[in-house]
Amino acid sequence: MDKNLELLYLQNMANNDQRSFDALFMHYQPKLIHFIAGFIKDNEEARDMSQDIFFKIWTNRVTFIQVSSFKSYLFQMARHAIYDYYDHSLVKKKYEIKQVDQSDSEDSIEENLYAKELELSLDLAIENMPPQRKTIYTMSRKEGLSNDEIAIRLNLNKRTVENQITLALSTLRKITKLVNLLFF
């Protein structure tokens, strides 16, 4: 949106002009939803959160006369909302990143944190495998089944199972290698 036009809208909005508010809403709300949804993976929730944000904007409209960039202001609000979403989520405790022992050296703190990122990267890669490969890999590594057992359960050729596991491992190895190069 043109900067001067936006400033005009903000000023008018501060003076109770709902049409200026509407214009800002139409321009920024889709972006806001898209951004929040990208982080919380829930479109309806992102829609609700965006409504709350714009409701607050209207409620506090008088103060927007001093805001120079509505866009960066909105960004801060979105980020706040995303943090809040995860900070208050019921599952927080369960997933909380374990506090590293304070007596540890700087280095091992860093390593621990990177381990977290490596773990997340690997799990994301597993998520993105073709369904069959993902199933086979999970059965093999997480449930500890042998290739024979998997072949029988899925009614597949043992050779196929072996191939899929080789492919899965090579994808994961690439990530580990990359991460190792970057961090250690």
Place this chain on the structure above:
Amino acid sequence: MNTQETSNFIRKFFTQPLTKDLKNRFGQWLISDHLNDEKNHAMQELWVEESTEANAQTLEDLEMLHLRIADSSRKRFRINSILKVAAAIALLITGSLSSYIFLNSTQRYGEVKMLQCFVPYGERKSIQLPDGSVAWLNAGSLLIYPEEFRGDIRSLYLSGEAEFTVTKNKKKPFIVKTNHIQVEALGTVFTVTSFPGDSTTKAMLEEGSVRVGVNKKEHENRILIPNELLTYSHNSEKITVASIDAKQRAKWKEGYLIFQAATLAEIFTDIERRHNVTISYDKQRLGTGIYNVKFMPNETVEQNFEVLHELISGFNYKIKGNVIYIN
């Protein structure tokens, strides 16, 4: 991870569907208190890049919002304001968030009304406090203070950077509280720098005397004399004190950006706040140089970077809209 790697990492999760479990683990990683600057950069990049057009749903949402607005003004319902202030203070204490709070809005906290002043990036502002003291707030800062100082102390909460010129009142110490330290003054001029996400909190004294206390360690105090800069490192929990030219440093109020023995990363952070831009760079490749630089009040961000280009051999950059890329 440096800025670029963090950005790639976040981008992967942003663009792909995730299972609930992975989503929650990513979320907790995202709000965990490390790589704060890098995460902020990455999110800001995505925010700037991603755009979506309005559609029928947008209009529907707008109509819903109109109803909600009409409804709320009819009922004049009040949000529980104590909760709001508590949330604001909790926000300061957790420090993991940037300083979005309803601007200058007022609410009741017990008997005393709390006032909030927020200064967005790209701006600075001076306000008079109820006792006649003056606070100058730098870009991206939030100050919460009572409408009236009651009781034995004058206490306020700061997230960001502010200079205080305190009116003398020996009976009522003036205390600036932040996430990590608190600074107590009787009558004096000093600056406190405590941005969320920074790894240090600073207190600098121009005139008079202040006592700085560390929140975590009840008995650890340090008295500063003029032209001393105290830096508290959040990680090591250690205090260091350096001699500096406080008058020079305080010139940000007039629009100067002055750096004495500053790293490039520190310079970039201040330029971002001052000009409301994003600077994208690889932390590991910045080098360890330490610079003295002074930017004049009316210089544009382009001019700032021209100066850095002249000053540092091999320093190259590219400006694209609101984002500056460092090579």
